[in-house]
Amino acid sequence: MVTLPDPAPYFRTVWEIVKQVPYGQVTTFKQIAEMIPTPKGVERDDYAKLGARWVGDAMNAVSIPDEPSVPWHRVINSKGTISLPPDSKGAALQRARLREEQVEFDAKERIDLNQFGWNGADLEWVTANGLIPAKPLRKPADDADTPQQMSLF
DNA sequence: CGTTTGACTACGC
């Protein structure tokens, strides 16, 4: 900006995406940013990476009125931790809500993205809204019973 | 109007 003269549209898009995150799962600022297409006239190829901070702004904006329709508590950083100051009220609330959804924290207050991470919204919904499919946070279940490396030739 | 700050990340030690 990409000046984001009116941040509302970007924020709204973020919120709509966050609404798609199901109960008991978490997404990351980066994952959301990557789903939002680069605006016209913007050449930045790493627009998505930069967007992570704006997603944070959008979350901050919604957590103030605490809009119940936007599950902002399901948005964490790429390290798998809550990004609010650890001793803040908001962090405590977010943590409580996640635990309420059976999301587990390890000893270091970290969430296993491979277990609770979001793999993206329905492809139909994504395309219908002109967005970019999200990069899955959970790895494909390669439980050793999916020998993909075996060639047919 | 220059500085600082931040719900971010990537990278180097």
Next chain:
DNA sequence: CGCGTAGCCAAAC
């Protein structure tokens, strides 16, 4: 794997 640093950009001071 943990901690510090460097980019980045808009907003708040």
